[in-house]
Amino acid sequence: MQSSIARMPLELYPFRYRDTPTGKWVRARYVAELHEIAARYKEWEITGAPEIRQGGDARHFNPLRSEPAVLKPALAGNVEHAPEITDGERWPVLLFLRRYVTYCARRGRFAQAGAAAMLWRELLTIVAPHSRRALAFISLRDRCLGVVRFGGGPAGRARPYSQGS
Numbered sequence: 701m702q703s704s705i706a707r708m709p710l711e712l713y714p715f716r717y718r719d720t721p722t723g724k725w726v727r728a729r730y731v732a733e734l735h736e737i738a739a740r741y742k743e744w745e746i747t748g749a750p751e752i753r754q755g756g757d758a759r760h761f762n763p764l765r766s767e768p769a770v771l772k773p774a775l776a777g778n779v780e781h782a783p784e785i786t787d788g789e790r791w792p793v794l795l796f797l798r799r800y801v802t803y804c805a806r807r808g809r810f811a812q813a814g815a816a817a818m819l820w821r822e823l824l825t826i827v828a829p830h831s832r833r834a835l836a837f838i839s840l841r842d843r844c845l846g847v848v849r850f851g852g853g854p855a856g857r858a859r860p861y862s863q864g865s
Contacts, residue, residue: 711750718743785823794820 712731719726720742731751737744785793797820804813 710753712753713737713746713750714748715744715746717741717745790823794823797823 710733712733714728714731715737716725716727717737718724718741727747732740797816801813801816801820804810804816
């Protein structure tokens with residue numbers, strides 16, 4: 701008898717109820733069976749069609765259940781090679797990393813700022829090392845930040861530009 705009851709479908713209704721202290725109608729943030737709603741609230745009404753769910757052991761969440769949840773196997777194709785990033789994806793990532801470096805540096809999180817800066821440099825050079833867009837982006841960044849390169853190459857020192865010198 702227990703097994704036939706457990707397999708009956710559940711009808712869970714969205715509803716609203718009257719809040720006792722304020723007297724206002726409040727939409728419930730969950731769905732419930734009719735007898736559960738009637739047992740808990742004095743004034744209530746159904747606001748939509750019921751959700752029909754299959755009954756059984758999966759009715760409620762139980763963190764202590766004996767059998768583990770079945771996980772889908774990982775796709776084998778993603779493990780074999782490194783993911784590729786397109787130009788359309790690269791620009792927002794570079795923008796985020798640049799702003800994140802500034803955010804971390806201003807708050808004294810120098811380890812995170814250094815790691816983000818290394819990732820920014822790696823992403824910029826690995827994806828498109830000789831791209832005109834990448835070089836234009838670097839020069840635009842330097843002009844916006846007021847940085848002048850000394851030493852004639854990408855390994856040159858960067859110093860802040862000042863009007864007096």
